[in-house]
Amino acid sequence: METRHLEADVLVIGGGTAGPIAAIKAKAKNPQLKVLLLDKANVKRAGAIAEGMDSVNNAIVPGFATPEQYVKEITIANDGIVNQAAINAYAVRSYAMIRELDEWGVKFEKDETGDYAVKKVHHLGAYVLPMPEGYDVKKVIFRQLRKHGVQVSNRLVTTRLLVGEGGRVAGAMALDSRSGEFVVIRAKAVVLCTGAAGRLGLPSSGYLFGTYENPTNAGDGYSMAYHAGAELSGLECFQINPLIKDYNGPACAYVTGPFGGYTVNAKGERFIKSDYWSGQMMLEFWRELEGGNGPVFLKLDHLADETVTRIENVLHITERPTRGRFHEGRGTDYRSDLVEMHISEIGLCGGHSASGVWVDEHARTTVPGLYAAGDLCNVAHNYMLGAMVYGQIAGEDAVDFIAGKDFAGFDEDQVALERQRVFAPLLRADGLPPTQVEYKLRRMVNDYLQPPKVTRKMEIGLQRFAEIRADLAQLKANNPHELMRAMEVYAILDCAELAAQASLYRTESRWGLYHYRVEYEGRNDAEWFAFVQVKKGADGRPHCFKRAVPAYLYPIDASERDAYDRLRFEEPATV
Template sequence: MNHDYPVLAADVLIIGGGSAGAMAAIRAKEVGPDQQVVIFEKGDILYSGCIARGMDALNIVALPGHESPELYLESNGIACQGVMDEPPSYIMAKRSWEMMQKLISFGVFFPQDENGEYERLQVHPKGKFCVTMKEPELKSILANRARNLGVKVVNRTMALRLIKNGDRVAGAVGMNVRTGEIVVCLAKTVILTAGGTARFGLPENGYLYGVYDFPGNTGDGYCLAYHAGAELSGFEYTLVYYIIKDINSPLLYITLTRGAHLFNAFDQAFHESHPGMLLMHDEHMALRGPMRIVMKHLPEKKIKEIEDILFSTERPVQERFFKGRGVDFRTGEIELWPTDCFLCGGHGLTGVVVNEKAETNVPGLYAAGDTALVARGHLSGALVFGMIGAEQATEYARSAPEPVLERNQIDDLLADQEGKLSQSGNPIRVEEFEYKVRRLINDYVRPPKNGYKLDRALWWMERFREELKTMVRVADIHDLFKVYEVENVIQCATLSALASRERKESRWGLWHLRSDFPERNDREWLKHIVLRRGDHSLDVRLEHRPIIKLEGRHE
């Protein structure tokens, strides 16, 4: 067995170089300039993660003199239907203004009117917490700042397993996705910022990577945490958005908040009632869809404002898409449709369980961004908890013992890699296999759900786990890393099916709609379903846990 692999040393290792990971790296170097900070990034940090380029708003900022963290707790509690630990959400809102000021100091642009006021939009049940920004280069600003501070970025490296010394985390093993070379990083602390599970259900357009969220996110962070013994929750919160048909790109906050109209297929109007995603799903399931966005009534100045945001900052590819479809906002309409099904901490409630310090239950392991369960935290949650995770990890690293390389852990992974590479004679291409896995996730895990479907999901995932070894061909390194990704997707689907089967009620509209338990039941199910690894990787333990309230705050 080849032990000729590089071993890096770090005080703080960050797995995932998206918005949360880049901000965590920046903050780690700010509070500990002399410490060694390393990032493992599966793509290229310059354009990776959910915010791969620009962004048009911070969804959550408690702007002094306007909105308060307490009001945000109330508002987000409504959106989460009560299943929300309050301390993480509170500290995120409390430090959101500080985070915004940090972005401004980096050169990120937030428009202000003639009175110096920032534009605030109401996209939450209560309060105007959404602050518009106009920054097409947000990600490169964060990435370059991290590098300029001396962060060591290891691009094209997928983290495969966390290393542990006893009960505490001690680094990670990664693999170069182009060469297959193994790299080990021993670290006193690790921050997981590897996103959610975007490649989960199969989109209606049939393209493996035509998903709403960043397609490189295959649940890597969730699976790293699970195998290391960290607790996870919210896997029954299976998101399906309702946005632009076929391209699965967002535009609701950008258009409806600026005067666009929303109609169903019967020309019934909904824009007057501040419609949400779940209302659109209700209309669609009642066979009154698809929904449509219409802007032909808007003045030219307002249409150009919307085009400028969509085509330069939010998703520039939309300009080419609409041109190809022959859609002009001045004369036509935008057809909306349900997206693929996915798991996400920032948009939803799925993630590694963390407290207000970004700590998991594993000593030395922290989480932020879509990997962490900071309920519906969006980009604000990613950036704030990236900061918090870095601060806490730095403090922990100051007194943590030096990590020890336990080669048996590396040997186990190398043996697994060699086993996968020996599958060159198997008959099925990994892309075909992934297509079937995700099609069956659509059939049995995507809502609406019921007990029978979820049992079938578990049966299929067990079968897929075996067929990944016996049927899937690994002809080169590209196939190898895709097999690791599909392995993670299967693991996430198993966790989702188990959590969904356990929660015997319907909650969050379509997102956990069970036809065999169609009613919401706060008396029995206003609580978390927590999952963790048992004696081996297939032994998933479930428990129920109460909602944590902010100290001194009661209903």
Template sequence: MGYETVKADFLIIGGGTAGTMAAVRAKELNPDANVVIFEKGHIRRSGSIAMGMDAMNIVAVPGGDTAKDYVEANTKACYGILDAKPSYVMADRSYDMVKRLESWGVHFPKDENGDYERVKVHPNGNFCLTMPDPDLKIRLVNKVEEHNVTVYNRTMVTSLLVNGDRVVGATGLNTRTGEYILCEAKAVLVCNGGASRFGIPNTGALYGTYDYPGNAGDGYSLAYRAGADLTGFEYCMQMSLIKDINVPITYVSKSRGAKVYTALGDELDMGDTVNLEMMVQAYRDGKGPLFIKMQHLPEEQIKHIENILFKVERPMMERFMEGRGMDFRKDDIELNPTEIYLCGGHGLTGIVVNEKAETSLKGLYAAGDVSNVSRGHLTGAFVFGEIAGEQAQNWFDSEVEIDREQVEREFKKIDELKKLQDNEVPVEQVEYKLRRVINDYLPSPKSEYRISKGLDNIRVIKDELKEVMKVTDNNELARAIEVGFIADCAELCAVASLNRKESRWSERHYRVDYPEMDDENWLKHVVLSRGDKEGEIKVELRPIDYNL
């Protein structure tokens, strides 16, 4: 079989915020380095931040709350399941990142005293700076182009290549042409997002997810298959967003004076911040749907909220509101729980990394939503992308040896998928079935029987993929590979949920058979990795490292 071969000093998998920052930093330090980005979509509008963003969630501004204060607040938010050092390093470097972004033209508003404008989103401390920039992604891409980074768009990574305990490259597929590509790389960064396409939204639309639907858990699965450590898969995220469109509103509006009410007409008392767990719990208690109310706000404030939501966050939201004849000035805005999903940036699910963005495999780094820099949000993606770009330099003088048989095996597996034209079940129906199983068995309330039943069904679907799934073109080929990624994430989620025999993080992991939080036995990470036998998942309980 034929394939293109690319040689890189640094291969970056994913062209979002972490990937673009990593590429720029690597080229700043070594302009002659061959830095390559493989992006599954098109880099100018790909990833969770396809356009702009309204805030930098975590910034320790000098003279205010410190990086240490942030670690204390985040440890509390994570119910104690947080290694301190990565979060500390992220917060400690956050202000310098703001200054970098300002030098690139990103606007951080200041008040009349010259202090950065902030909104209250953390229960302890005040770390969130407003950043109403609708062109953030374009600014990042422009910097990538300025530094002569090589970008391969429409290129999906299908496997990481391993030599011993070191990652030495990756195989890829052009999703438009079906052509194969091999990248031999001295260092590799995985930063291609979490598992947004996991559960099915209430609309039933496979791609109508809250976060970028191109994120099908690729990075989690790639790292797992390569032998890296992962953690937090029992932490099933669920947001409360605008019903039928799955776009955010609560943080933007609540921090600017909006109020949240239950269907009983009672205001949900969350204090001066947003408590997503309280909101999801209200639904569980039969008090839904919830509503956002803004009718009491002055016109100037409503226009400010509209500008953020319609011009910066999600422009399609304005069309949605107009199409339904809805107006913040007179209408309650109905909220609904999203599908469950897995994410390190919003939650705890990710490839295990240290403060240097290093994974358990040599030469492999992780950053952004795919990494376990818990609740790091946009700041975590930027800072750990930057760190990865720095640390990757350590490998640039090394040699790479590729196992060609490993490459051939991977491309042969894809060839076999191309031969499934005569099967009967379309790819989207297989994905729908798999994600229905996820919806039915993996969210809270959890129990050993329910999770085990789901795990059995997930494994049956994985075993039957090649027998039933129909693949007729390159688009369906890419979707078929993604189904495999989603199935891996579902299996990891089920195994982690079975092994954490307690309840923690409110509705994100509630076991009816172990309804209490048990710090004495379970204040620890559930770490997963590939087992020695085919299909085996190894489970390790690892202590928390609170040392800074």
């Protein structure tokens, strides 16, 4: 249990999608700086896009869409609770990022004339740019990391941020999950890119690692930002996705929709007009599943054989390449069989819903020198390309922030306390296995937090979470790997408590299923047209409060406001 000391001008935590771009852009802006990129896995294959991505969900390509259209669509899709300046900061950089990735070697679908082949999947506009050969995105980005001279360190599990004088970030502390070393990293600025809180709910299979999100994304960043004093936002706006039943892959509207695939109920009827993932769509999906019209299926059996082959060549190769193996095991063929769908476990994710660490349009959190980007930050519906653009914004802004600054001084007690917390499960003679505590915690998350949200259930859930918190003093790890899992349980528990607190605080329903409170039906704009923030109080407990929605850059017309509430077909559309 040696302690290793590292220093960096800019420390980027998380080597998935946003992190590498943050590191590349910081280094490109000032090649003299020492930029260090950490990952708890291996940057080459880390994060949500380890096996690539099948499409860009939010491409803003001139001729197909404008930043104004996109910002308005996301504003409507997110029931008005957005900082349009933050969405717009992505929108105006979207096309330049596509062009840059294209130059680096990422392949996007183009038509015969060489123009990007954008498809319409969203309710209102056209923003989906397929990447049928998108399996090598990570390799392309890794080459750029090398080229720019970014330092990379793998298998470092960051557990807490160091907070320095004036509340400024001073670095981070990590556990080497191979050697068991404790690592203290001083940094002038830190960019957190640790992804979603994907191990919050338990998949219905009961398999801890069968999550929609890459299971390395246990919510570490949410927990670290919270303990460093940052504001988190929208944690009541859960991530819930329509997936293949028992498999963690999307069904998937973005890929199959443009080819003619769609969702049907048990009667073979279409019930939603747009398969774009929104809380409103998920509510209709849930109603169909639970209301006697389920199961719900993805229907492709009406498509021509060669069309299905084209779909398979995307869906079975990129992003979730074991999908074909799963179908084969169950004897499912898209040509003749409907694919049973279900809803995923709950999670927190800025990129898919809007639950994340609060950032402004410069990717700045409320802690000086601390940035967040990607699924961890609360910029709604940002997805892969938004993660990259926010990585860019964070990396470049961090370079400006540290200009003329030295490392922040910090109280060494933080290091001693964190060492003690991290190594306690290893030093204990015996105790509870981390995976068993995790199983119980996540099963309770399902029982008490899964929408529809009920006040009494969430209150009981908080009691159970408090009991599990007491159990953490009995966690036992036998080696550094198990110690990593033990530390992840701490993060998952923080996320569960914060999600419950934020959900109890907002006494209305919003974002369809994501925050459906049965005792408070419907939107209540008079009281709740605001962000719900949560922050660690002076008493060490979570405190919820409202933050006003900034004035819109692009006003939403009253006739457009509720467009996402009209997703259901009025009459069953028998096809």
